[in-house]
Amino acid sequence: MDMCPERLRYELLAEVGEGSFGKVYKAREVGEKRRLLAVKKFNFSMSPQEAGIPPSMIREVALLRKVGHFNHPNIVKLLDASAESVGSALDLTLVLEYIDQDLSTFLSKAPACGLSRDLVKVRSDVMQQLLQGLDFLHTNLVLHRDLKPANILVSNHGEIKIADFGLARIHTFNIALTPGVVTLWYRAPEVLLNTAYMSSVDMWSAGCIFAELFLLRPLFKGYSEVQQLQKIFEVIGLPSEEEWPQESPISYSESLGPRGSVTKLLPNLDQDENDLLFRCLSFDPSRRISAANALAHPFFMKL
Incomplete structure (x- = not known):
């Protein structure tokens, strides 16, 4: 003892x-x-x-x-x-x-066929609580910067808690933001492109997690930063050269992915599910939905 x-x-x-x-x-x-x-x-x-x-x-x-x-x-x-x-x-x-398990373990126990429509409430509960935690952090100028299923705890009572603040920072206007943050599969394009970022990086990660609740696997599973960008653009489409951040050390290239806008990111998602995912995974961080606005999305009004 x-x-x-x-x-x-x-x-x-x-x-x-x-x-x-x-x-x-x-x-x-x-x-x-x-x-x-x-x-x-x-x-x-x-x-x-x-x-x-x-x-x-x-x-x-x-x-x-x-x-x-x-x-x-x-x-x-x-x-x-x-x-x-x-x-x-x-x-x-x-x-x-002490919390029983993390979201990664929770998803690994789901049936091979995935979370059924009958369990849409599970997705809603997980995302709603995750977004409530993010809204609280962002309101207090805290960037988590490493949001992923392994850092989201799930109790036996369905409580969701954000954990592991080793990469978190208080956001100030003169903060020196490092590019090597967020586990690669959940890393926002602006971080991969080594440009300025803010709390919207957490919302990108939240979008990746939302997709994982349906797929039961990571949405973007790259093994290098360039491959990760390619995986992202295969799903959301390659932005135009005008949208590409000029300060990025990575040059625009049409070889990174297919051109054109995409309106439906995943098959089998209904309109509200797809719209929330689309708003979380906007290439332009200024157009990405905030945690507060996401909580008011129609997806959460179903139940």
């Missing part, structure tokens, strides 16, 4: 994951609540020759503390964070609410 004596007290139940910096455990709180917890334990060398705590982890803790004050139901909660020096190393422990 491993206890946290002065802070939130818990007992470790099982190791559920391991990364390059540490391990993740399922735990149970000691006391009256007895709630399940996710405990992440990391160990970093603090010697001058080592890098120390990665900036992404510092940023994640800071952002989770910032948004945690609002107690939003669709954002994973950081319940405790502590650091302890052990010789020339630093042990960092994060305690978060």
